[in-house]
Amino acid sequence: MGRKQVQETYKTKKSNVGIVNSNYKAKYGFNVPENAVFKTKRGLNETVVRQISEMKKEPKWMLDFRLRGLKIFNEKVLPEWGGNLKNIDFDNIYYYLKPSDGEGKNWADVPMDIKNTFDRLGIPEAEKMHLAGVKAQFDSEVVYGSLMKELSDEGIIFMGTDEALKKHPEFFEQYFGKVIPSHDNKFAALNSAVWSGGSFVYIPKGAKVKRPLQAYFRINAINMGQFERTLIIADEGSEAHYVEGCTAPVYSADSLHSAVVEVIVKKGARFRYTTIQNWSNDVYNLVTKRARVEEDGIMEWIDGNLGSRLTMKYPSCYLVGERAHGEVLSIAYAAEGQHQDAGAKMFHIAPNTTSQIISKSVSVRGGRSSYRGMVNVSPSSDNAKSRVECDALILDADSRSDTYPVMKIDNSSANIEHEATVSKIGEEKMFYLMSRGLTEQEAMGLVVSGFIEPIVKELPLEYAVELNRLIELEMEGSVG
Amino acid sequence: MLEIKNLHVKIDENEILKGVNLSLAENKVHVLMGPNGSGKSTLAQSLMGHPGYEVTEGSVMLDGKNLLDLEPDERSLAGLYLSFQYPSEVPGVTISSFLRMVYNKRNKENLSPVKFRKLLAEKMKVLGIDESFMTRYLNEGFSGGEKKRMEILQMLVLAPKFAILDETDSGLDIDALKVVSHGVNVLKEQTGMGVLVITHYTRILNYITPDFVHVMKDGIIVKSGGKELADELESQGYEPFGE
Numbered sequence: 001m002g003r004k005q006v007q008e009t010y011k012t013k014k015s016n017v018g019i020v021n022s023n024y025k026a027k028y029g030f031n032v033p034e035n036a037v038f039k040t041k042r043g044l045n046e047t048v049v050r051q052i053s054e055m056k057k058e059p060k061w062m063l064d065f066r067l068r069g070l071k072i073f074n075e076k077v078l079p080e081w082g083g084n085l086k087n088i089d090f091d092n093i094y095y096y097l098k099p100s101d102g103e104g105k106n107w108a109d110v111p112m113d114i115k116n117t118f119d120r121l122g123i124p125e126a127e128k129m130h131l132a133g134v135k136a137q138f139d140s141e142v143v144y145g146s147l148m149k150e151l152s153d154e155g156i157i158f159m160g161t162d163e164a165l166k167k168h169p170e171f172f173e174q175y176f177g178k179v180i181p182s183h184d185n186k187f188a189a190l191n192s193a194v195w196s197g198g199s200f201v202y203i204p205k206g207a208k209v210k211r212p213l214q215a216y217f218r219i220n221a222i223n224m225g226q227f228e229r230t231l232i233i234a235d236e237g238s239e240a241h242y243v244e245g246c247t248a249p250v251y252s253a254d255s256l257h258s259a260v261v262e263v264i265v266k267k268g269a270r271f272r273y274t275t276i277q278n279w280s281n282d283v284y285n286l287v288t289k290r291a292r293v294e295e296d297g298i299m300e301w302i303d304g305n306l307g308s309r310l311t312m313k314y315p316s317c318y319l320v321g322e323r324a325h326g327e328v329l330s331i332a333y334a335a336e337g338q339h340q341d342a343g344a345k346m347f348h349i350a351p352n353t354t355s356q357i358i359s360k361s362v363s364v365r366g367g368r369s370s371y372r373g374m375v376n377v378s379p380s381s382d383n384a385k386s387r388v389e390c391d392a393l394i395l396d397a398d399s400r401s402d403t404y405p406v407m408k409i410d411n412s413s414a415n416i417e418h419e420a421t422v423s424k425i426g427e428e429k430m431f432y433l434m435s436r437g438l439t440e441q442e443a444m445g446l447v448v449s450g451f452i453e454p455i456v457k458e459l460p461l462e463y464a465v466e467l468n469r470l471i472e473l474e475m476e477g478s479v480g
Numbered sequence: 481m482l483e484i485k486n487l488h489v490k491i492d493e494n495e496i497l498k499g500v501n502l503s504l505a506e507n508k509v510h511v512l513m514g515p516n517g518s519g520k521s522t523l524a525q526s527l528m529g530h531p532g533y534e535v536t537e538g539s540v541m542l543d544g545k546n547l548l549d550l551e552p553d554e555r556s557l558a559g560l561y562l563s564f565q566y567p568s569e570v571p572g573v574t575i576s577s578f579l580r581m582v583y584n585k586r587n588k589e590n591l592s593p594v595k596f597r598k599l600l601a602e603k604m605k606v607l608g609i610d611e612s613f614m615t616r617y618l619n620e621g622f623s624g625g626e627k628k629r630m631e632i633l634q635m636l637v638l639a640p641k642f643a644i645l646d647e648t649d650s651g652l653d654i655d656a657l658k659v660v661s662h663g664v665n666v667l668k669e670q671t672g673m674g675v676l677v678i679t680h681y682t683r684i685l686n687y688i689t690p691d692f693v694h695v696m697k698d699g700i701i702v703k704s705g706g707k708e709l710a711d712e713l714e715s716q717g718y719e720p721f722g723e
Contacts, residue, residue, distance in 0.1 A: 427531060432568040435528050436582045436634065437556040446581070450572025450617070 024307065024473075029250035029280055030120070032113040034221045036139075038098040042223070043091040046070065049193050052096045056162055056196070059169070069182040069192025076186040082372070083310040083339045088284055093225045093256055095194045097139040103160055104144045114138050114220075121247065123216050130462060132211035133158045137228055138218050140196040151209060156240075157202040158213050161229050164200030171202065176231060179262035179292050179318070187286045191227045191260040198228030198259065203238035203269070212241040212274070212460055217257075219248035219283065225256040232262070234269040234297075243463065246277040247307075254309070255283045263291035263299060267321065270298040276463055278470060279308035281337050287313045295321030295350075302458055303330040304467060305342050306474075314372060316345035319353035319381075326355040329455045331467075334367030334399070335474060343372035343404075348384035348414070359390040360452050363399035364474070370402040377414045387417040393451050394424050395444065445472050481505060482560070482642045482674060487538035489519075489526045496522045498699035499538070504642060507672040509688055511710060513679060514696035515718045520678045521565060523696070524646040528562040529555050542642070557586060559641030563631040563648045569619040575630070576600055576614040579637050586638065603636040607663050624651040632663040639667065642674045649677075649684040661687030682714045695721050 038055060040048045049070050053063040078085045104110040107124050118124060118136050127134045133147035135158070142160035151158070157168065165172055182192035199215045219226050234240060248255055257279065265271050271291070279285055285308040291299040301315035317326025328344035346355035361369035371390040392401035403420055425447050433443035449456070449468055456464045482504040489497040496519045504510050514520050526533040527540060529552035540547040547555050570578070580596040583589070591599070601611055607629050619627050628648050635643055645664070649657055661684060667673050677688060685707070693709040694701050695718070702721050703709065712720075 426568070428566075429568040429570065431528075431530050431552060432564060433570070434552040435556055435562055435564075436638065437553050437586050438582065439553050440551075442581075442585075443553075446573055446578070447570060450570055453572030 024278070024280060025250050028121070028247040028278060031220050031222075031249035031251075032117055034097075035111070035113060036097045036099060036221070037101055038096075039094055040096045042094055044070070044093070044095055044194065048095055052194055052196060055096070055098065058165065062165065065177065065182070066193050066195075069189045072183050072189035073186060073193055076189060078186060082312045082341045085284070085286075085310070088254065088256060093223055093254075094221065095225050095227070096196055097221050097224060098141050099138045099220070100141070100143050103142050103163065105146065107144060110136075110144050114143055117218060117220065118144070118216065121216065121218070123214075126214065126462060130211060130460070131214045132209055133213045135160060135199050135215040136218070137197045137215065137226075139221050139224055139226065142197050142199075147213075148211075154207050155204040156207055156209060157200065159200055161198040161200045161231060162196065164231075168200070168202070171200070171231070171233060175233060175262065175264055177262075179264065180260050180288050180290050185288060187258045188260055188288045191229060191258050191288070194225070195227045195229035195260065197226075198230040199232070199242070200230070201232040201240070201242060203234045203240045203271075205235045206237045207235075207240075208238065209240040212243045215242070215244045217244060217246040217259075219255050219257065222251045222253050223255060225258065228259045230259065230261040232271065232273070233264045234266060234271040236266045237268045238266075239270045241272040241274065241460075243274045243276070243460070246275075246279060248280045248283050250280045251282050253282060257283055257285045257287070257308075259287045259289075261287070261289040263289075265291055265293045265297035265299045265324075267294045268296045269294075270300075272300040272302065273315075274302040274304075274459065274463065276304040276306075276459075276467060277308070277311070278306045279311075281307065281309055283308045285311040285313065287311075289313065289315040290318065291316070291326070292318045292320055293324040293326055296323050297321060298325045298327070300327040301329070301344070302455065303328065303342065304455075304459075305330070305332045305340050306470060308338060308340070310339045310341065312341045314343045314345050314374075316347065316374075317355065318347045318349060319355065320349050322350045323352045323354075324350060325353070328357045328359070329458055330357075330359045331452050331455050332359070332361040332369045333471065333474065334361070334363045334369040336365040336367060338367045340367070340369040341372055342369070343374075345374040346376065346386055348375075348377040348381040348386065350380065351382040352384070353381055354385045356386070357388045357390070358454065360455060361390075361392045361401055362395065362448055362451065363392070363401050364395040366398040368400040368402075370404060372404045374406045374408070375416060376408045377411050377416070379410045381411055382413050383415075384411065384413070385415045389419045391420070391451070392422045393448065394422065395448075481541070483539075483541040484527070485539045485541070487523070487526070487540065488536045489522055490534045490536055491522070491532065495536075496699055497526065500696075500699070500701060502694065502701060504674045504676055506641065506674045507668065508691040509668070509675045509677060511677045511679065511685065511690040511693045512696055513693065513710065513713055516680075518696045519699040520696055521646055524562055524644045524678055527555075527644060528552055528560065556638070556640075561635050561638055561640035561643040563628075563635060563643065563645045565646045565648075565650070567619050567627045567631055569617075569621075571617050571620050573618050574615050575618055578618050579634065582634075583637055600637065603633055606636060606666055607633055608659050609633060625653065625656045628652055628660060629656065632660050636663055636667055639671055640673060642676070643667075644676045644678065646678050647680065649679050649681065657684060658687055664688055682710045685710055697721055
């Protein structure tokens with residue numbers, strides 16, 4: 001177990017200018033007039049839950065599932081750990097908003113204002129260029145969906161979760177709510193009660209999907225709660241990559257995003273789930289993501305967390321089959337008014353399972369980032385191997401970084417490595433880069449992009465470029 | 481001309497430079513020698529604008545601009561280059577992407593990565609640097625000699641008006657010393673760059689021919705002359721240049 005600490009200080013000569021997501025506002029922070037087909041009243045109660053289920057014409061078992069979720073949500077207290085959740089006004093939130101009638105299979109079928117939103121976000125363009133399929137969710141419902149024909153011919157299913165529940169109920173009876181049961185935590189219970197939208201993905205045995213499947217989650221309405229529910233099954237020997245992006249308008253009123261993502265990786269399958277979330281500062285982002293990985297399966301979570309007021313998210317892998325491998329690569333970027341409480345959890349249950357967690361966090365302009373991680377090796381898991389590396393970069397004296405690693409090792413044959421570093425950008429390094437003609441801001445941006453490079457290089461090129469650009473924009477607000 | 485007049489510099493209340501006067505001409509090689517602690521590196525760092533060094537008096541004029549009013553990046557764009565004695569490591573940033581960014585900015589160009597790599601490959605060839613270094617992270621895990629070569633490579637790409645080599649020769653074996661000197665000579669010949677070589681040893685002067693030699697002691701220049709001054713230092717040491 002190695003641990004090194006680097007402590008250098010870089011004092012910016014000029015005072016930091018606090019531009020609150022100045023560029024965010026222009027690019028993502030816009031909204032279109034709310035034009036809902038249906039919207040529940042503010043607040044959460046049994047009537048709201050019943051209304052949602054009724055709107056969706058769901059089977060009785062799903063309504064019962066929702067009502068059970070509501071009961072658990074009401075019974076569970078807010079977590080005391082993580083970030084400050086006390087200011088969430090659950091009574092002031094809209095839990096369901098239906099933006100349009102049904103899901104368009106062509107962008108032309110999507111209402112104009114909604115289509116314009118996704119145009120501005122560049123989704124149709126990306127779809128043409130490099131995606132195998134797209135789901136676009138606007139507030140509570142999926143408004144657009146596509147999948148390349150050759151993939152659907154191969155038996156690959158990629159559809160909105162609501163549609164899938166109707167068309168493929170057999171998967172839901174077997175898998176829905178099994179990896180993340182409603183009682184797992186308060187927000188999983190909330191999602192269980194009011195879930196809407198999200199993606200359902202099924203990759204048949206042996207199928208290999210080369211291009212990514214993309215989902216884009218957009219909150220548009222004020223005080224909105226978005227509760228998508230994603231269920232993914234990668235059948236034996238299959239391979240696929242799913243990417244999700246998330247943004248929201250800038251309001252000075254809170255929104256809540258509380259998703260549940262369940263992934264089942266069957267024997268010998270390999271699945272990669274990439275998230276680039278860039279929420280506005282109004283959003284509480286409280287998401288539960290978990291994968292069950294069977295024999296020789298590989299699950300990779302790549303998690304990029306920018307924006308939001310508070311993110312609490314710890315993608316996890318249950319390594320239940322022999323030689324299963326789990327991996328989390330995560331980047332958190334916390335600027336002013338933001339707390340990123342992110343990390344990962346690995347549960348080694350079967351023998352010879354391996355895992356790796358690499359977490360990089362950047363804190364700037366008073367932002368706070370925390371790494372919270374868990375490696376759990378159970379007595380049944382002989383010869384488990386796990387490696388955890390968490391690196392924090394703090395750009396100024398107002399910002400903060402914390403590390404909360406937990407290791408619970410109940411098998412003496414385990415091989416566990418943990419390495420943590422905290423660094424500040426040294427004066428010497430800044431001077432060195434500036435002496436080559438780079439401004440303070442360019443130099444800092446370069447150091448930050450180098451710091452997150454090990455994770456960025458795992459992203460598809462388009463997302464890597466986008467992420468680097470976002471960081472550059474963020475840097476513009478960092479020095480005066 | 482790079483004209484240093486009456487330069488006084490403090491670090492944490494200790495005055496290190498006590499009135500340095502030095503004029504560097506373009507297309508000339510000046511050598512600055514002196515014992516440890518005489519202020520040679522302080523001069524290099526304060527000319528480039530290190531924020532830890534406080535200039536209390538004096539001026540440094542380059543093309544009518546007082547460099548002391550400028551930030552380090554502005555001094556660089558004005559044409560000053562410093563080859564660092566201890567270059568920083570920048571993990572995750574490749575040499576080619578870093579130098580491309582710097583090159584495009586200085587030349588107001590927008591060379592694509594492919595085109596820039598071609599340009600960079602030519603410069604690397606001058607210094608006998610393997611092309612695999614293009615994708616290495618800047619200085620990360622480099623040996624002392626590799627770092628020094630990288631400093632000279634950057635100089636070739638940036639093509640400054642004046643370059644300060646702060647003990648670039650120290651720790652180099654004879655082959656590396658030849659290569660580094662070759663790089664300096666090539667650029668000087670091509671562009672008429674002025675050079676200030678800061679060194680402890682006369683060894684490098686076998687490969688870079690000095691036009692002027694200056695001796696620094698206790699924060700001031702105590703003697704200036706031609707190449708013969710270096711030979712004098714070689715045989716007699718710094719003692720004769722005392723008070």
